[in-house]
Amino acid sequence: MAEALKVPTMAEYMAEGKKPEVLFWVGCAGSFDDRAKKITKAFVKLLHNAGVDFAVLGTEESCTGDPAKRAGNEFLFQMQAATNIEVLNGYEIKKIVTACPHCFNTIKNEYPALGGNYEIVHHTQFLKSLLEEGRLKVEGGKFKGKRITFHDPCYLGRGNGEYEAPRDLLRKLEVELIEMKKCKSEGLCCGAGGGQMFKEPEPGNKDVNIERTEQALEVQPEVIAAGCPFCNTMMTDGVKSKNQEDDIAVMDVAELIASAEDL
Amino acid sequence: MQIISQILFLLALVAGIWFFTRNVKRLIRNIKLGKVIDRTDRSGERWAKMSRIALGQSKMVKRPIAGILHVIVYVGFIIINIEVLEIIIDGLLGTHRILSFMGGFYNFLIGSFEILALLVLIGVIIFWTRRNISNIYRFLSRELKGWPKNDANYILYFEMVLMLLFLVMNATDYQLQLNGAAHYSQEAGIVGAFPVSQFLLPIFDGMSNASLIIIERAAWWLHILGILIFLNYLYYSKHLHILLAFPNVYYSKLQPKGEMDNLEAVTNEVKLMMDPDADPFAGPAEEESDAEPEKFGASDVMDLNRVQLLNAYTCTECGRCTSECPANLTGKKLSPRKIMMDTRDRVEEIGEIINKNGKFEDDGKQLLDDYILREELWACTTCNACVEACPIGIDPLSIILDMRRYLVMEQSAAPNELGIAMTNIENNGAPWPYNQQDRLNWANEN
Numbered sequence: 001m002a003e004a005l006k007v008p009t010m011a012e013y014m015a016e017g018k019k020p021e022v023l024f025w026v027g028c029a030g031s032f033d034d035r036a037k038k039i040t041k042a043f044v045k046l047l048h049n050a051g052v053d054f055a056v057l058g059t060e061e062s063c064t065g066d067p068a069k070r071a072g073n074e075f076l077f078q079m080q081a082a083t084n085i086e087v088l089n090g091y092e093i094k095k096i097v098t099a100c101p102h103c104f105n106t107i108k109n110e111y112p113a114l115g116g117n118y119e120i121v122h123h124t125q126f127l128k129s130l131l132e133e134g135r136l137k138v139e140g141g142k143f144k145g146k147r148i149t150f151h152d153p154c155y156l157g158r159g160n161g162e163y164e165a166p167r168d169l170l171r172k173l174e175v176e177l178i179e180m181k182k183c184k185s186e187g188l189c190c191g192a193g194g195g196q197m198f199k200e201p202e203p204g205n206k207d208v209n210i211e212r213t214e215q216a217l218e219v220q221p222e223v224i225a226a227g228c229p230f231c232n233t234m235m236t237d238g239v240k241s242k243n244q245e246d247d248i249a250v251m252d253v254a255e256l257i258a259s260a261e262d263l
Numbered sequence: 264m265q266i267i268s269q270i271l272f273l274l275a276l277v278a279g280i281w282f283f284t285r286n287v288k289r290l291i292r293n294i295k296l297g298k299v300i301d302r303t304d305r306s307g308e309r310w311a312k313m314s315r316i317a318l319g320q321s322k323m324v325k326r327p328i329a330g331i332l333h334v335i336v337y338v339g340f341i342i343i344n345i346e347v348l349e350i351i352i353d354g355l356l357g358t359h360r361i362l363s364f365m366g367g368f369y370n371f372l373i374g375s376f377e378i379l380a381l382l383v384l385i386g387v388i389i390f391w392t393r394r395n396i397s398n399i400y401r402f403l404s405r406e407l408k409g410w411p412k413n414d415a416n417y418i419l420y421f422e423m424v425l426m427l428l429f430l431v432m433n434a435t436d437y438q439l440q441l442n443g444a445a446h447y448s449q450e451a452g453i454v455g456a457f458p459v460s461q462f463l464l465p466i467f468d469g470m471s472n473a474s475l476i477i478i479e480r481a482a483w484w485l486h487i488l489g490i491l492i493f494l495n496y497l498y499y500s501k502h503l504h505i506l507l508a509f510p511n512v513y514y515s516k517l518q519p520k521g522e523m524d525n526l527e528a529v530t531n532e533v534k535l536m537m538d539p540d541a542d543p544f545a546g547p548a549e550e551e552s553d554a555e556p557e558k559f560g561a562s563d564v565m566d567l568n569r570v571q572l573l574n575a576y577t578c579t580e581c582g583r584c585t586s587e588c589p590a591n592l593t594g595k596k597l598s599p600r601k602i603m604m605d606t607r608d609r610v611e612e613i614g615e616i617i618n619k620n621g622k623f624e625d626d627g628k629q630l631l632d633d634y635i636l637r638e639e640l641w642a643c644t645t646c647n648a649c650v651e652a653c654p655i656g657i658d659p660l661s662i663i664l665d666m667r668r669y670l671v672m673e674q675s676a677a678p679n680e681l682g683i684a685m686t687n688i689e690n691n692g693a694p695w696p697y698n699q700q701d702r703l704n705w706a707n708e709n
């Protein structure tokens with residue numbers, strides 16, 4: 001895959017006087033984190049594959065302010081929100097899709113009261129709707145029959161009540177979907193939320209991601225599926241610290257679909 | 264003799280209700296120390312949620328053993344207390360089982376109360392063994408040492424004794440009716456049905472009517488005094504939840520759990536900063552121009568809102584939150600239950616000062632540091648597992664967040680690395696030190 005991906009920006013659309021069907025909000029992790037960038041690309045491939053007319057903000061995008069808000073810096077959060085809302089409203093954005101549950105939660109729940117009203121969906125919800133509309137084909141492919149467990153991101157599951165979209169997609173891949181003892185509304189956090197991603201943990205006897213990885217390993221999966229770039233990092237580190245990285249892959253649901261299709 | 268006992272009963276009743284009213288007033292006064300928060304919207308949904316969660320105990324049965332036992336004790340205790348109505352009327356009028364004119368239905372009621380009393384007794388005994396003998400994670404935490412553990416056990420002993428007294432009272436009453444003792448026996452024959460206490464009769468075999476009356480009266484008195492004491496003990500106990508669970512669920516947050524409130528004071532400031540034309544003297548600021556600028560976040564209970572304080576008084580200290588908390592499970596100091604218990608202890612401490620001095624005077628203490636440690640606050644991942652686990656709609660996370668807000672916005676006291684991440688967001692729009700201009704570089708990398 002030598003050629004670069006085609007990723008149109010809102011500015012380009014604007015210059016041509018066009019509007020995309022949906023804005024892809026990439027998020028900080030999706031833009032800068034090496035592991036998360038792969039998820040971003042996999043998702044873009046799926047968008048192209050389904051013929052979705054999308055654009056990104058590119059350099060006009062900025063952190064939603066989620067980590068600042070959960071860390072207690074409401075001021076910085078609202079500054080970020082105001083800046084982003086200005087850009088989004090400037091482009092008259094109606095619909096947004098994002099692969100990050102933190103961006104999803106913040107834009108969905110906390111932006112409206114600050115003047116940012118958009119229809120926003122998590123990428124697993126979006127992919128599911130593409131599937132239902134028949135625009136995207138998902139078939140078993142190479143994951144058929146594989147033991148896969150899904151780790152619920154807190155801000156998608158408990159935070160916003162979406163447990164089924166990612167699971168529906170996995171079922172479409174005809175995998176053997178196995179649940180950890182703590183799943184869905186009782187799912188255990190990966191340990192990254194609330195700003196923890198960016199700091200050392202408080203003294204304790206274990207890291208949260210290790211605890212969660214152990215719960216995942218209990219069900220002996222071949223793949224741990226994730227729906228959040230931060231969970232992905234945490235679970236990948238967990239699997240590595242258990243020296244299981246050669247046997248167990250940690251993959252985003254979008255990556256699973258893209259690689260099943262050999263995109 | 265009869266009239267003296269009626270008078271004594273009246274006095275006990277008045278005293279019991281007087282103390283209870285005083286406690287309720289203090290409770291309301293203390294909750295009102297918190298800030299006003301509007302949770303009166305969507306009343307239909309609130310009623311539905313309250314019926315489901317508080318009345319229907321839908322979250323309790325997520326842990327089947329404890330849940331079902333709790334439902335039995337809860338239903339049993341409430342229904343048996345219908346009997347208190349009759350006890351009060353009998354006590355005031357000097358009558359014997361005044362409601363027995365209901366005939367068959369009365370017998371059915373008394374019979375069911377007895378069966379429920381037995382079930383409650385069994386339930387409470389199992390609870391006691393779970394709390395004191397089985398090694399259950401959530402009953403072993405450090406915040407349960409001392410008073411909280413005793414409180415839990417006292418209540419269990421109380422309920423055991425009350426149920427036993429109820430059964431003894433019925434058994435001796437039954438025997439007296441069988442003996443045809445004056446005041447007890449009625450023309451209608453035996454009143455009440457005694458499916459459980461009849462098995463206690465052998466204990467009283469051969470006793471004179473006089474002794475039986477003493478035992479019956481003693482059980483009767485202790486039972487009703489016990490209930491009055493229980494009523495007044497509530498205020499000092501985690502058992503306040505039997506009353507507060509209802510309003511607490513009613514006023515709980517209806518928005519998605521991931522949503523956290525936007526501070527309005529901040530919104531106004533941000534607007535001023537972003538809009539050069541905005542008039543900095545417009546709006547409410549004018550009237551309060553010499554008022555102190557609003558404090559961001561919470562360092563003490565007065566900075567929290569009334570629902571958060573109601574939460575603290577409602578907490579049952581069950582620890583379901585803590586046993587789901589990722590930070591706690593991995594040995595960090597944070598325990599959401601402790602957050603709630605600390606908040607209540609601190610409100611109570613302030614309440615005591617007000618009781619003494621008539622108003623609050625700074626005692627040099629606050630919720631932050633004197634009760635809740637920064638180390639606890641910074642260990643939270645904001646995962647909402649505690650909120651989800653709480654059977655009565657308590658939100659420990661909202662208190663954690665408000666206290667973090669105080670630390671960050673008033674004290675600039677975020678942990679170092681977190682401070683760096685925030686500076687990055689401020690300067691280059693991402694928590695890492697990457698340039699915003701490079702935000703689309705991924706599209707061209709392979």
Ligand code: SF4
Nearest residue numbers: 588643644646647649
């Ligand atoms: S939100 Fe915080 S306190 Fe509550 S369970 Fe999660 S980490 Fe623990």
Ligand code: SF4
Nearest residue numbers: 578579581582584653
């Ligand atoms: S906050 Fe809720 S779950 Fe936690 S101890 Fe109190 S009542 Fe139990």
